[in-house]
Amino acid sequence: MLKAQTVLPLINGGRLIERHRSMAFVGATGRGGVNRQALSVEDAEARQLLLSWCSARGYAPEIDPIGNLFIRRAGKQPDQPPVMTGSHLDTQPTGGNYDGIFGVLAGLEVLESLDDAGIETERSVELVVWMNEEGSRFAPATMGSAVSAGAMTLEAALNVRDVTGVSVQQALEDHLAIFPELGRRPLGSSGRAFVEAHIEQGPILEAERRKIGIVNAIQGMCTLEVDITGFEAHAGTTPSLNRQDAFVAAMVLLERLRSKLHDPADVLRFTVGRFEVSPGSSNTVPGRVVFTIDLRHPDVEYMLRCCETIRAFASGTIERCNVNSRLLLRSDPVQFATSITEEIRAAAVRRNIPHMGMLSGATHDSRYASFKMPTGMIFIPCEKGISHNEAENVDPQDLIAGAQVLSDTVVSLAGISS
Numbered sequence: 189m190l191k192a193q194t195v196l197p198l199i200n201g202g203r204l205i206e207r208h209r210s211m212a213f214v215g216a217t218g219r220g221g222v223n224r225q226a227l228s229v230e231d232a233e234a235r236q237l238l239l240s241w242c243s244a245r246g247y248a249p250e251i252d253p254i255g256n257l258f259i260r261r262a263g264k265q266p267d268q269p270p271v272m273t274g275s276h277l278d279t280q281p282t283g284g285n286y287d288g289i290f291g292v293l294a295g296l297e298v299l300e301s302l303d304d305a306g307i308e309t310e311r312s313v314e315l316v317v318w319m320n321e322e323g324s325r326f327a328p329a330t331m332g333s334a335v336s337a338g339a340m341t342l343e344a345a346l347n348v349r350d351v352t353g354v355s356v357q358q359a360l361e362d363h364l365a366i367f368p369e370l371g372r373r374p375l376g377s378s379g380r381a382f383v384e385a386h387i388e389q390g391p392i393l394e395a396e397r398r399k400i401g402i403v404n405a406i407q408g409m410c411t412l413e414v415d416i417t418g419f420e421a422h423a424g425t426t427p428s429l430n431r432q433d434a435f436v437a438a439m440v441l442l443e444r445l446r447s448k449l450h451d452p453a454d455v456l457r458f459t460v461g462r463f464e465v466s467p468g469s470s471n472t473v474p475g476r477v478v479f480t481i482d483l484r485h486p487d488v489e490y491m492l493r494c495c496e497t498i499r500a501f502a503s504g505t506i507e508r509c510n511v512n513s514r515l516l517l518r519s520d521p522v523q524f525a526t527s528i529t530e531e532i533r534a535a536a537v538r539r540n541i542p543h544m545g546m547l548s549g550a551t552h553d554s555r556y557a558s559f560k561m562p563t564g565m566i567f568i569p570c571e572k573g574i575s576h577n578e579a580e581n582v583d584p585q586d587l588i589a590g591a592q593v594l595s596d597t598v599v600s601l602a603g604i605s606s
């Protein structure tokens with residue numbers, strides 16, 4: 189616990205905003221957003237820019253075998269597990285300027301404001317840049333943190349290929365060649381705690397007029413694939429009763445699921461984001477439909493029950509078509525450590541910043557960090573909740589407030605040397 193007389197360093201808000209501006213040039217799309225997909229030239233350029241700021245301060249950067257970057261500001265007890273903070277610099281193909289970037293730049297601000305105030309911490313403070321959080325070039329998302337936590341093997345990750353056939357292994361080798369001076373460290377870095385600052389990517393904080401979201405959990409997610417086989421036939425000559433229309437079967441199935449899974453509390457999230465109709469010809473009755481269902485809920489039992497309902501409904505025969513499903517991914521909800529959420533709450537209270545507890549609808553690297561160490565997340569509002577979009581926008585004052593709460597939390601956890 190922090191002593192009452194301890195003075196926590198103030199972050200430099202002007203510098204934080206300026207750094208966001210500089211980072212927005214790297215991979216700029218010309219439409220207000222950025223495209224820095226994992227291990228691309230633009231991703232490397234963003235890391236280079238970050239490293240140039242870090243080397244000016246003399247921090248020691250290291251990289252692990254999956255490409256996670258660690259930048260250490262040594263504490264008085266360098267052998268003690270460090271307090272870690274950070275996020276990601278990679279983006280969606282039409283990404284915004286704050287998703288991930290805020291957490292990295294706010295983390296750098298924690299290190300630098302300690303320097304500016306001449307403060308030595310007991311534990312070291314480490315800034316982490318996770319590799320491939322977005323998963324848009326190489327699936328799945330949060331690959332770097334998953335491998336670091338042992339939830340995915342290094343070998344499996346290295347073998348993943350992008351649509352052009354380039355493997356993670358190849359892309360990593362090219363990436364590392366750009367940074368010959370980087371120190372290496374083994375997989376599995378862990379610490380006393382991990383705290384990630386991130387934009388909310390949803391509309392709740394704005395609607396509730398709160399500046400800080402103290403994230404207590406990340407909801408669970410199941411991804412399923414439904415495969416419906418009918419029979420291709422002429423659109424002009426085939427009577428209704430002779431048809432095995434895979435699209436009609438999909439509509440019937442989705443309508444049944446919509447009413448069966450209806451959640452009056454509106455907590456369940458149900459999305460069909462990919463839907464392929466074959467052969468995709470305007471005058472042929474569709475012979476095959478394949479689509480995905482993305483299902484999310486904070487309660488694991490509820491989530492699994494819904495998943496079973498989908499499996500039961502998406503089987504057998506519908507509209508004379510054959511229906512099958514398979515589970516592509518199951519990721520259970522995670523609960524963050526109370527010790528960390530309470531530290532974040534205390535920081536928001538001390539700075540008199542309006543705050544609230546909340547759930548994260550999106551998944552984050554913090555999910556896997558929480559497998560290894562007590563973890564927490566700090567959300568700040570983003571305009572209209574828009575994210576994964578070039579129009580993503582944040583009030584600069586909220587960047588500053590979020591970074592200050594992050595700094596206070598991290599410094600309290602690391603402890604100030606007297």
Ligand SMILES: [Zn+2]
Binds near residue numbers: 288321386
């Ligand atoms: Zn993100």
